[in-house]
Amino acid sequence: MTQHPGNPAGLPDPHELDLFEFARSGRQAAGVVRVSQLPRMLNEVPAEAPDRDTAFTWQAEGATQPELQDDGTEGPQPYLRMAVHGAAWLECQRCMTPYPQAFNIDATYRIVNTEAEAEEFPLDEDEVEVIVGSRQFDLVDLIEEELLLSLPLVPKHEVCPEVHESLVSGVAGAEGEGDEAAQDEAGEGDEPKRPNPFAALESLKRGEPGDKKH
Numbered sequence: 001m002t003q004h005p006g007n008p009a010g011l012p013d014p015h016e017l018d019l020f021e022f023a024r025s026g027r028q029a030a031g032v033v034r035v036s037q038l039p040r041m042l043n044e045v046p047a048e049a050p051d052r053d054t055a056f057t058w059q060a061e062g063a064t065q066p067e068l069q070d071d072g073t074e075g076p077q078p079y080l081r082m083a084v085h086g087a088a089w090l091e092c093q094r095c096m097t098p099y100p101q102a103f104n105i106d107a108t109y110r111i112v113n114t115e116a117e118a119e120e121f122p123l124d125e126d127e128v129e130v131i132v133g134s135r136q137f138d139l140v141d142l143i144e145e146e147l148l149l150s151l152p153l154v155p156k157h158e159v160c161p162e163v164h165e166s167l168v169s170g171v172a173g174a175e176g177e178g179d180e181a182a183q184d185e186a187g188e189g190d191e192p193k194r195p196n197p198f199a200a201l202e203s204l205k206r207g208e209p210g211d212k213k214h
Contacts, residue, residue, distance in 0.1 A: 012027070014031060014033075014060075014139040014140050015138050015140055017029075017137045017138075018135045019111055020111065021135075022080070023062035023063060023078030023080060023133075024062070026062055026064070027061075027062050028060065029059075029060050030059045031058055032055050032057055033055070033143055034053050034055050034056075035052060035053050035055075035056075036053045037140065038140070038147065040144055040148060041088065041144055044151060045088055045089050045090065046098050048097075051089065056084050056085065056088075056147070057084070057086060058083065058084045058085075058143055059082065059083045060082045061080070061081045062079070063078075063079045063080075063081065064076035064077060065077050078110075078111040078133065079108060079110055079111060081107070082106075082107050084104075084105040085105070086102075086103055087100045087101060087102045088101055088147075089101070090151070090155040092155060092160060093155055094156050094160050095160040095161065097160075101155060105147070105150055107129060107146060108129070109131045110129070110130045110131070111132075112132055112133065114132060117132075118130045118131070
């Protein structure tokens with residue numbers, strides 16, 4: 001994998017990351033992953049896109065927080081903080097042509113040992129995600145999963161360059177243009193404000209609710 005310029009040599013392999021050690025030692029890593037390395041994401045990119053192999057930059061940081069354990073003692077709880085930024089071409093569902101969709105992901109994950117342990121956390125606890133760690137954790141797979149979860153429900157231009165002929169016919173076409181304008185207005189503000197990268201873990205210290213999007 002191509003690493004970010006300026007990073008020291010010897011960074012961990014993001015496909016086989018010892019996630020527990022990464023968190024325990026407070027390590028950091030960064031790099032670039034291309035859509036061609038993410039097969040499920042590549043399936044979302046239309047064949048006629050100007051560039052099917054766009055790139056995403058990512059940053060990851062491990063950390064621990066002292067928390068009460070099951071045996072009543074206080075111990076270090078590992079966390080992973082990750083940010084992913086970039087864009088990929090998707091097909092607009094209004095005009096059926098490709099458009100560039102920006103992705104800006106900032107997420108915090110609580111690292112647990114087993115699936116059973118992960119299931120103990122309530123689904124409405126949205127300050128952080130819960131992931132099962134391993135000594136050969138595939139961080140690239142997690143990046144792809146977050147990108148897929150961040151796909152818009154209805155991919156579309158903010159303003160279409162043209163309306164697909166199947167959407168316009170006679171009087172219905174004029175009405176359709178009004179509907180399209182209404183959809184554009186409704187679409188404004190669809191994107192929630194993103195939290196400052198890696199701020200979610202800080203909110204845990206203060207006991208504030210998180211701003212995780214899912």
